[in-house]
Amino acid sequence: KNEVEQSPQNLTAQEGEFITINCSYSVGISALHWLQQHPGGGIVSLFMLSSGKKKHGRLIATINIQEKHSSLHITASHPRDSAVYICAVSLSNDMRFGAGTRLTVKP
């Protein structure tokens, strides 16, 4: 079993829909990261969080340390949000990555 599990693997939405991507992990972590990988391959770090909730524009990330679970929400989704979203966790001296969720937002 992977230490970091993401769901769903693939997600197709209509423009304007509210989107949720989930991440569960099975190891003790110091922080959790959400990354966005664009169709061209570039990777951008969206959030790093160790507790609670963070918001940036239309993106919201939450984490529940007790349940070892995090969610990434996108409000009012737009075709430019189409990308692969990757959940990653920081261990003491290492990182583990989820397999990614491929999001397609149709106009």
Add this chain to the structure above:
Amino acid sequence: DAGVIQSPRHEVTEMGQEVTLRCKPISGHNSLFWYRQTMMRGLELLIYFNNNVPIDDSGMPEDRFSAKMPNASFSTLKIQPSEPRDSAVYFCASSFVGLETQYFGPGTRLLVL
């Protein structure tokens, strides 16, 4: 700031050849990371440096891989000899402190024939 700079952006080589990937982190960042991404295995952390010192290289696949950071503004990842299974995109990232928010370079797409 120009962000993290990687070179070359693309590399095609033959099996057995030496490959050297280069990375310039963001100025002022103290930590540098090398990652590999493949379709089969996704993203993997190979090694990371803190203040130019390797902290954890347990992700380095085998002795054919080596990484150096001779100063705060430059790092190399070397594969010698290269094999077809090394074909992947190699990302370099840097952060101000340890495993905090990281800034990724554009990646080097390596194809070993």
